[in-house]
Amino acid sequence: MASIYTLTIPHYPTHPIHIALFRSVRNAAHLRAQLLSANPSFDYAFLDATTILSYHQLLLAAQLALHAHLTGRSKTRTPHSELVFRLHPNNNIGESYRKFGINNASSTLIAIKFSLDPEITGESVARHLGEVVEGESVDIGPNGEELAMFADVAKIRKIFKLNDGGKGKEGAAVNGEARDERKQMESVILGTIALKGS
Amino acid sequence: MAPAETIEPTAAPLQAPPPPTDPERPLHTLPPPFTESHLEVLTQGAEALVYKTVFLTPDTPCVVKYRPPKPYRHPILDRRLTKARLLAEARVLVRCMRDGVAVPGVLGADWEAGWLVLEWVEGRTVRKVLDGWAERVVQKGKEGMDRVSEQDEAMLGLMQRVGRAVGKLHEIGVCHGDLTTSNLMLRTLEKQPTQEAPKSRGRLTTSEMRMMAEDGVFPDFPSVSRGKEQDEAESLEGEIILIDFGLASHSTQNLQDEDRAVDLYVLERAFAATHPAAEPLFKEVLKAYGESFKGAMAVLKRLEDVRLRGRKRSMLG
Numbered sequence: 001m002a003s004i005y006t007l008t009i010p011h012y013p014t015h016p017i018h019i020a021l022f023r024s025v026r027n028a029a030h031l032r033a034q035l036l037s038a039n040p041s042f043d044y045a046f047l048d049a050t051t052i053l054s055y056h057q058l059l060l061a062a063q064l065a066l067h068a069h070l071t072g073r074s075k076t077r078t079p080h081s082e083l084v085f086r087l088h089p090n091n092n093i094g095e096s097y098r099k100f101g102i103n104n105a106s107s108t109l110i111a112i113k114f115s116l117d118p119e120i121t122g123e124s125v126a127r128h129l130g131e132v133v134e135g136e137s138v139d140i141g142p143n144g145e146e147l148a149m150f151a152d153v154a155k156i157r158k159i160f161k162l163n164d165g166g167k168g169k170e171g172a173a174v175n176g177e178a179r180d181e182r183k184q185m186e187s188v189i190l191g192t193i194a195l196k197g198s
Numbered sequence: 199m200a201p202a203e204t205i206e207p208t209a210a211p212l213q214a215p216p217p218p219t220d221p222e223r224p225l226h227t228l229p230p231p232f233t234e235s236h237l238e239v240l241t242q243g244a245e246a247l248v249y250k251t252v253f254l255t256p257d258t259p260c261v262v263k264y265r266p267p268k269p270y271r272h273p274i275l276d277r278r279l280t281k282a283r284l285l286a287e288a289r290v291l292v293r294c295m296r297d298g299v300a301v302p303g304v305l306g307a308d309w310e311a312g313w314l315v316l317e318w319v320e321g322r323t324v325r326k327v328l329d330g331w332a333e334r335v336v337q338k339g340k341e342g343m344d345r346v347s348e349q350d351e352a353m354l355g356l357m358q359r360v361g362r363a364v365g366k367l368h369e370i371g372v373c374h375g376d377l378t379t380s381n382l383m384l385r386t387l388e389k390q391p392t393q394e395a396p397k398s399r400g401r402l403t404t405s406e407m408r409m410m411a412e413d414g415v416f417p418d419f420p421s422v423s424r425g426k427e428q429d430e431a432e433s434l435e436g437e438i439i440l441i442d443f444g445l446a447s448h449s450t451q452n453l454q455d456e457d458r459a460v461d462l463y464v465l466e467r468a469f470a471a472t473h474p475a476a477e478p479l480f481k482e483v484l485k486a487y488g489e490s491f492k493g494a495m496a497v498l499k500r501l502e503d504v505r506l507r508g509r510k511r512s513m514l515g
Binding site for chain 2: 056067144191
């Protein structure tokens with residue numbers, strides 16, 4: 001059994017989302033092969049945890065994917081692939097998978113499953129993931145902070161083309177209060193994700 | 199309410215009346231995903247309705263800015279205008295965020311449906327701060343002239359922060375387009391994140407409390423913490439956040455000084471409209487602005503011209 005964190009995004013009370021976090025994953029290549037062969041029992045969003053800077057980043061992508069799915073405006077075939085696609089700043093689905101999806105060398109993994117079907121419960125997801133993922137399950141607390149514990153800030157900066165906050169620091173000095181740099185980076189990323197495809 | 203009962207005689211006699219009885223609440227329905235949720239109306243402008251709700255997590259407050267379709271416009275044109283305006287605002291905000299100007303972050307958007315979700319800023323508008331200050335100035339004028347200077351010191355500090363914030367915005371090439379004191383916010387410092395809920399509600403009259411109790415809503419009574427809150431309410435500490443970029447533009451070099459000067463002129467008029475005593479404060483804003491970036495002095499020079507003719511440019515060449 002893997003440890004599962006289940007949540008519902010505000011305004012979507014009927015669509016719970018199940019999230020699991022793993023470390024020291026050994027069979028990333030196998031999991032990726034299942035995605036590539038579109039194995040129906042592997043309908044998950046498998047993300048490399050190093051690309052997730054914050055819980056909100058993940059939630060926003062999930063919200064947008066769910067919204068696109070429910071309003072029939074998805075750009076990809078499943079809500080799970082939509083989630084991976086929504087994380088990326090540009091409109092290339094393959095690239096989104098290369099950047100945010102797991103690759104053969106990934107050792108950390110975030111698995112997300114939308115409960116679009118009443119049969120999918122936290123328990124069924126936990127059981128299935130526990131069987132197929134060879135890795136150590138990490139508990140996620142109520143604030144989801146653990147999801148960002150493997151974040152590779154330099155890598156994320158590169159993906160979102162953020163320069164090293166030189167200008168940002170100036171801004172902080174000007175306004176008196178020092179702003180949390182990471183928080184600001186998160187804000188920019190959220191804005192970029194929200195406006196993608198406009 | 200009475201006609202509703204005659205139409206539906208089978209309805210339970212003491213059922214709570216439906217929410218639209220509140221005249222403040224517009225009868226628009228929001229697009230998904232907000233259709234079913236209860237949103238608190240904050241304000242309404244010519245273009246958009248502004249609500250408060252939560253987004254992403256149940257404890258992330260946010261602002262939803264919804265631009266409802268305008269029935270008098272052709273639907274295709276309407277969609278295009280809504281989309282263009284919403285995206286213009288969102289892009290400017292993201293740009294400001296990227297360059298370190300203090301603005302509310304964009305949390306989500308759907309330009310087809312016309313909604314934009316922005317980060318919640320906890321605090322007061324500079325307009326409210328000025329009003330409170332002007333009130334105190336009048337009172338102190340009656341009592342005599344003691345103890346004014348300490349408050350004024352803090353006020354001048356605040357004005358300098360306003361000037362620098364506007365300067366920073368202009369430095370990155372963004373013009374606000376509607377820079378008034380109501381569009382500047384003083385973010386409350388996060389000291390004790392213990393009780394935030396009662397603050398937004400403001401003071402309640404007894405009849406309001408009774409009505410809420412009848413509806414099954416029990417307001418938090420801020421009686422105990424009143425003194426501390428009062429202190430906090432008058433604090434002039436905090437970061438200046440620029441809000442409402444609905445008319446903002448990010449333009450290239452030509453006409454920049456003009457637009458910047460008009461921004462300052464509009465702000466100056468807003469200051470003057472608050473209270474005659476607030477006018478000297480604006481000098482402090484301009485002083486800080488002038489020192490904030492390289493082209494600022496040119497803008498201040500241009501402001502002299504704008505003052506002479508007003509916001510609109512002459513059409514005679």
